[in-house]
Amino acid sequence: MGKITAGSFGRARQPASVSLYRSWRPKTFAELVGQDAVVKTLTSAITKGRLAHAYLFSGPRGSGKTSAAKILARCINCVHGPTAEPDNTCENCLAILEGRALDVLEIDAASNRGIDEIRELREKVKFAPSTMRRKVYIIDEAHMLTREGANAFLKTLEEPPEHVVFIMATTEPEKLPVTVLSRCQRYSFRRIAIPVMLERLRHIAAAEGFTFTEEALGQIAYRADGGLRDALTMLEQAAAFGDGQVDAETVAAAFGQSTREWARSLVQAVCDADAAAALDAVSGASDAGAEMVNLMREVISSLRQLLVARLNPEVLASELAPEDARWAAEHAEGVPQGRLVRGLKLLADAMADARRSGLPRLELEVAMLRLLLAADEAPAAKPEPHAAPAPPKPEPRLPAPAQASPPPPAPAPAPAAGEPSVQKVLGIWEQVRARVAERSAPVNGMLAAAEPRSVSGGVLTLEFTNTIAADAVRDNAPLVEEALLDLLSVPLKVSIHVQKRAPAAHGASGGAGRAPSIREDGSDLLDYAFKKFST
Structure with a gap:
């Protein structure tokens, strides 16, 4: 990454109306900051005489794609080239810098995107360069080409005349057809790192005679989001607003209040676990x-x-x-x-x-x-002054047989400190099922047959009267555990308990083919369907 002295080209801007990012546009690869890998590869290719016929420069806005394309065009057509270090003083370099070179054409694909424009381009590339070594076509915003235009461009891009080089620049390479991508050497430009951008801003601000603070430059760098062009534009605007004074107040007044300070306050509240401070920050x-x-x-x-x-x-x-x-x-x-x-x-x-x-x-x-x-x-929750009511027992549906039924599960023990009670789980059970339904509707359907019975030792016991539903929920227990964690903020494991019902007495239901009454939890319907379809 090359250093730029104050007199290299920042002071060379003549017209006062030229924007800061244009007057400080890099003129050599050494001045292209933050793209070391691209610079190294292109410099090596030029030095060894291995120039390609088509390049694709992709990356975020303001990362130096168009600047690199213009530098490459001067490297190719410099009077003393091809060279990795154009002198920027020969007639060819000056013509390219001033935008009057007939053999280096910059095309905006957003406004020249159709098949007619591409056909016209195909006709022009046949002619030899007028004064320079090669014709260089810089196609900006290449992803804006229509599908027909890109297809018409394929043959020319694959086998262009020897005197033509295409350089395409885009922020969205995924929108280009694969057939175009495969015909180009692709170079990926990265976002400019914050430390690199800060160093560059300091240098330019000092060279321009601005009075600045580190805090202000930091705010500009973060707002630019990796784009040096955006950062220089904001620096120029802030300097104009503050009459050469660039500080945090000037930046806030010029571009509005930044959310970074409020975000810092919220993060501090998270670090301190201070809910009141978080609400104050919001x-x-x-x-x-x-x-x-x-x-x-x-x-x-x-x-x-x-x-x-x-x-x-x-x-x-x-x-x-x-x-x-x-x-x-x-x-x-x-x-x-x-x-x-x-x-x-x-x-x-x-x-x-x-x-x-x-x-x-x-x-x-x-x-x-x-x-x-x-x-x-959880720690704030205190025991109720009166004993919690026992969970409602299921209404008997059919008369029980003479033999003794399995003993009911033991009553739920008191929850440990920090552990939710079963009453709390029952209170949010419908929300748990709604969360599970977003991931798996069938599992939510099986949960209709479940009843939370107890919470003990970090384990929630769900009671089922149907083995099919119990097995389905057991196989998908992580879905239920994740929903409980989201809603209770306490990790709970799910344990499945199957409460077997006594078989119905003969003749009590009034016919074997008649469906029993359906409870609200759906368990009878599951049993009935299983019996009907398994016979």
Whole structure:
């Protein structure tokens, strides 16, 4: 990654109306920051004389794709080339830099995407270059080509004249036909890492004479989301707003309140398990006009960073500014890993629910309360002042035979500290079934025959009177356990108990072919269907 002096080309911009990102556009591969792998490969290919006839540069916006294409065009057509280091002073290089080269054409595929434009291009490539070594066609936004246009381009792309080089740039390579991709050498451009972007912003801001703070540059770098062009545009706008002064207040006034500070407050509340602080942060963000969905996205990103800091802190070095990486490493050790994982899942669900409900603030608040009150919920529960009523017994359906029936299960023991009672499980049982139904409707149907009987030692006992339903739920117990964990915030294992019913007395039902009455739990219907279809 090459260093750029203040006098290299930043001071070379003549017209005052030229944007900052255009005047500081890199002119050599050494000045192309953050793309070391691409630079190394292209430089080696040029040095060894192994130029391809078609290139595809793909990557996020503002990562240097078009700049690299123009540098490559100068490398090919420099008077002293082909060379990996164009001098940018010869007539050919100056013509390309000033946009007046007849043999280097930049085409916007978004407005020249049809088959007629491609046919015209096919006719033009036949002619030899007028003054330069090769004709270079830079096709920007290549994914915007129509299917017909791309198909018409295939033969020319596969076997172009020797004097033609195609360089296509796109942010969405997956939209290009496979037949186009297979005919190009593909180079993937990466997002610009935060430390690299900060170093670049410092250099340019100092060279332009701006007065800036590190906090302001950090806010700009995070807002740019890996795009250096976006960062330079925001730097120029903030400097214009602050009359050359770029600080945190100027950035906030120019682009609106950032959600990063509110997200930091929410993450701090998660670290401290402070539900009240979390609600205060959500309220403050809402009053400041922050977009709640963006805030949820920022909190998810911050929780992920804490989780990564626990597992592999080195990964954060390329994602965060040094002070933010230190903050994440310091706070990650004090947060249980399970709380971070659960927070990620709850907030991801809240984002999805917010799109459906249209109440993003409510979804965020509920998610934070479910996350932070989970640890307090069970210990806070106190025994009822009066004895809990015994579970209702199933109504007798048929007279019992003379022989003794199996003894009923022992009464549910009192729950241990931090363990939900069976009454609490009964209160949310319909929600458990709804969660299971989202994953497997058949298992939910079998749960209709289940009745929660007891909770003891982290085990929930479900009682069945039908062996088919019991076996089906036993095989899919993880679905039920996951739903219980989501709703109770306490891990419970599921144990299946089958309560066998006594056989019916002969003649009591009034006919063997007549279906018995169907209980609400559906168990009689399962027995009846099994008997009918197994005979």
